Amino acid sequence: MLALGGAACGQDDPPPGAAAVNCDATAGMDRDRCLHDEIGAIPGSQPDEVVKKARLISDPMIRGAAVSGWVAAHVQELPADKGQELCDLLEGRDKSYCQRRLSSPHLQH
Amino acid sequence: MASQTIVGVATAAVILGVVAVGTVAMLEVAGPTPDIGAARGTGLADTTAQMPASGIPQCDGYRAIPETYGYCLYKVAGGLPDVASVNRVCDLAGDWEDECRHAWVAGKMNAASPYAMDTLLEVCGDNADCAFELLDFRPAELIDDQLERCRLHAGVHADNCTGHAMQRWKLQGVDAAEVARVAAMPTAFPRKVGFWVAVSVQCDGVGTCAGNGAVQGACEGQVEAFTRKPQTCPANVKAPLQPGKTATGPVIGRSPGVPQGGGGLVGGGPATSGPSTPGKPTSEADPGTPATGGQPGMGGPKTPTPPVHHQPGTIPAGRPPRPR
Numbered sequence: 001m002l003a004l005g006g007a008a009c010g011q012d013d014p015p016p017g018a019a020a021v022n023c024d025a026t027a028g029m030d031r032d033r034c035l036h037d038e039i040g041a042i043p044g045s046q047p048d049e050v051v052k053k054a055r056l057i058s059d060p061m062i063r064g065a066a067v068s069g070w071v072a073a074h075v076q077e078l079p080a081d082k083g084q085e086l087c088d089l090l091e092g093r094d095k096s097y098c099q100r101r102l103s104s105p106h107l108q109h
Numbered sequence: 110m111a112s113q114t115i116v117g118v119a120t121a122a123v124i125l126g127v128v129a130v131g132t133v134a135m136l137e138v139a140g141p142t143p144d145i146g147a148a149r150g151t152g153l154a155d156t157t158a159q160m161p162a163s164g165i166p167q168c169d170g171y172r173a174i175p176e177t178y179g180y181c182l183y184k185v186a187g188g189l190p191d192v193a194s195v196n197r198v199c200d201l202a203g204d205w206e207d208e209c210r211h212a213w214v215a216g217k218m219n220a221a222s223p224y225a226m227d228t229l230l231e232v233c234g235d236n237a238d239c240a241f242e243l244l245d246f247r248p249a250e251l252i253d254d255q256l257e258r259c260r261l262h263a264g265v266h267a268d269n270c271t272g273h274a275m276q277r278w279k280l281q282g283v284d285a286a287e288v289a290r291v292a293a294m295p296t297a298f299p300r301k302v303g304f305w306v307a308v309s310v311q312c313d314g315v316g317t318c319a320g321n322g323a324v325q326g327a328c329e330g331q332v333e334a335f336t337r338k339p340q341t342c343p344a345n346v347k348a349p350l351q352p353g354k355t356a357t358g359p360v361i362g363r364s365p366g367v368p369q370g371g372g373g374l375v376g377g378g379p380a381t382s383g384p385s386t387p388g389k390p391t392s393e394a395d396p397g398t399p400a401t402g403g404q405p406g407m408g409g410p411k412t413p414t415p416p417v418h419h420q421p422g423t424i425p426a427g428r429p430p431r432p433r
Contacts, residue, residue, distance in 0.1 A: 036174075062171075094183075
């Protein structure tokens with residue numbers, strides 16, 4: 001039964017705490033998606049990791065979605081300088097919106 | 110009859126197709142269409158369920174990635190030509206729908222916009238931040254009307270909206286009769302109203318706290334706080350702060366009753382962010398949203414901190430329309 005359950009969850013599932021996928025093994029949009037998903041799993045205490053991975057994403061739209069979504073999810077935990085560094089990865093109005101999110105008390109929940 | 114129906118449906122489909130193409134042509138979108146071929150090469154696009162097409166080529170290539178698809182639609186929302194397009198496109202944006210709607214409304218808040226307040230509020234939908242920003246950017250002339258709009262439309266931000274409205278009311282310059290009138294009004298946010306009445310009373314020496322019971326109580330408590338710490342009276346600034354600029358007007362800690370000098374306007378105060386504890390006087394004004402110097406919708410970056418007691422929640426006298 002346990003074996004069946006394990007199979008249903010996917011035999012390639014990594015052990016808890018391990019990286020889910022090695023994004024280096026992928027390429028193109030798949031790699032960007034992989035990095036996007038990895039960023040989504042990064043805890044709020046590790047903004048530097050987000051910056052590092054975001055810079056590896058080639059597609060600006062996927063990068064923007066990853067960074068913007070992460071900032072929205074962790075805005076309460078972000079020190080101002082790290083938040084700014086993340087917002088700087090975005091472009092145009094989304095960058096402004098990101099900065100507004102960081103600096104507006106009414107948006108920090 | 111059946112054939113007529115089929116012809117009708119086909120005609121409608123053609124019309125919709127033309128409209129969609131026209132819509133796309135009007136969009137101010139830029140940038141390459143994503144390389145769907147690359148995704149196909151990996152099997153990604155073929156194996157993943159796709160979101161419905163938006164008709165926006167720049168985004169439709171991301172249909173297999175709902176999160177990015179929604180983000181893309183939000184990014185191009187500002188260029189959508191009309192409300193129908195916004196409703197259609199933003200409905201596809203998933204988690205980004207609120208931002209998508211907000212992004213469009215943000216570009217239509219300015220005075221030159223043909224869109225009525227009610228229309229824009231409707232587009233904001235459930236996005237309280239969108240409504241808050243819109244109400245803030247297009248305030249009603251009468252404080253009574255603005256406070257009611259805040260209550261009705263600003264949702265979770267209604268108290269902040271009330272704070273901004275009251276700050277603006279104070280900035281206009283009020284006499285004792287107006288202070289008494291506003292202090293007597295029923296309000297859902299007596300602490301915010303009471304705070305600004307107290308600013309008039311104690312910091313400017315105009316009027317008294319007498320009025321609506323809850324407002325009066327909040328006002329009296331705040332007057333005590335200002336009495337103990339007069340330096341916490343809201344700052345006066347001549348102009349809204351812009352990113353990269355600092356406050357030019359000193360005016361913090363102005364003695365109660367001293368008239369404003371140099372035509373400077375009042376700023377600061379707990380324009381946003383709820384006071385910490387209900388019933389407890391605010392001894393130090395809360396920071397507010399960076400309503401200053403921001404562009405509608407996407408707001409302005411955090412305003413720099415001026416030398417003394419600047420609060421970033423000052424209300425702009427008028428923000429420039431967002432460049433598109």
